[in-house]
Amino acid sequence: EDQVTQSPEALRLQEGESSSLNCSYTVSGLRGLFWYRQDPGKGPEFLFTLYSAGEEKEKERLKATLTKKESFLHITAPKPEDSATYLCAVLITSGTYKYIFGTGTRLKVLA
């Protein structure tokens, strides 16, 4: 069964304290892995797409990496405005196209 697991469920960091979020997956026929940010009361906002193991993408304080079984979202020197829920999704294309989401990591960055 296709599955996406994110850890930790919740994370509290002090401003400037770097950390990493994990997304592990078991899917047949991975076509892409996606990271989204979701603020309360809003829809998910696209951050990154990774297509193959070894690939890395960066945007401001965020860096996403991908291996054959998991992805990491590294947050360097976070600020309070980085507080949000971070969602990971995999795209499967066997007989259909759909994104399977993990349950997310709720990040709180304290000033």
Added chain:
Amino acid sequence: GAGVSQSPSNKVTEKGKDVELRCDPISGHTALYWYRQSLGQGLEFLIYFQGNSAPDKSGLPSDRFSAERTGGSVSTLTIQRTQQEDSAVYLCASNNIPGVTEAFFGQGTRLTVV
């Protein structure tokens, strides 16, 4: 439009009533998806449209749920005889190259069944 638009943003309905939720995808996007997000849960896939066809309806929870898409654009998700467990945020997303690119989400419709 510039982004995916959903309406209404909030809907409160009485148990047993029917509701319709609307999604306007990004112009030119051929693929459209409906997801449901319950409190503290991840996004649950409901249905995928390619053009006006729905090749994958596997996530619809029961026959009370249906969806259609017209003109390759606007989609409507209909829930008949609503139940309290239908309370959730319903999210719509679209993309232009299904099976390859990221999907862009709307703000969602928060449905509360009382």
